[in-house]
Amino acid sequence: MTTERSVPPDLSRLNPPALSPPSGFSHAVVATGSRVVFLAGQTALDTDGKVVGASLPEQFERALANLLTALRTAGGTPADLARVTVYATDVADYRARAHELGGIWRRLAGRDYPAMAVVGTTRLWDEEALVELDGFAVLP
Numbered sequence: 001m002t003t004e005r006s007v008p009p010d011l012s013r014l015n016p017p018a019l020s021p022p023s024g025f026s027h028a029v030v031a032t033g034s035r036v037v038f039l040a041g042q043t044a045l046d047t048d049g050k051v052v053g054a055s056l057p058e059q060f061e062r063a064l065a066n067l068l069t070a071l072r073t074a075g076g077t078p079a080d081l082a083r084v085t086v087y088a089t090d091v092a093d094y095r096a097r098a099h100e101l102g103g104i105w106r107r108l109a110g111r112d113y114p115a116m117a118v119v120g121t122t123r124l125w126d127e128e129a130l131v132e133l134d135g136f137a138v139l140p
């Protein structure tokens with residue numbers, strides 16, 4: 001007995017040169033047909049792969065900018081974000097700076113907020129990273 005398998009969607013891996021070179025992941029994956037873009041976790045890495053910014057707001061701004069760069073490379077805009085998860089090494093600091101972080105979000109991504117969650121973690125892949133954002137977007 002043979003089992004028919006449906007044809008998997010065409011997935012395009014996008015790794016913009018404006019972001020650090022990926023190692024073991026893609027910055028963005030586009031599934032043709034459904035136009036759902038899955039965005040890899042982004043920290044405050046510069047193009048050399050070094051974490052920049054000493055404070056949570058500095059790192060949040062860079063991580064969000066990196067996430068939006070991957071999204072724009074996939075053809076999306078901040079308004080297309082359906083879900084973002086924030087991983088923070090210090091949730092109390094995140095909560096204390098929520099107003100400032102919200103201002104950074106509005107400046108970079110506007111007022112179209114996706115479904116979001118903040119998850120506390122003891123550390124991220126890069127030890128210097130204080131915050132990481134991942135998510136997915138649905139493009140028209």
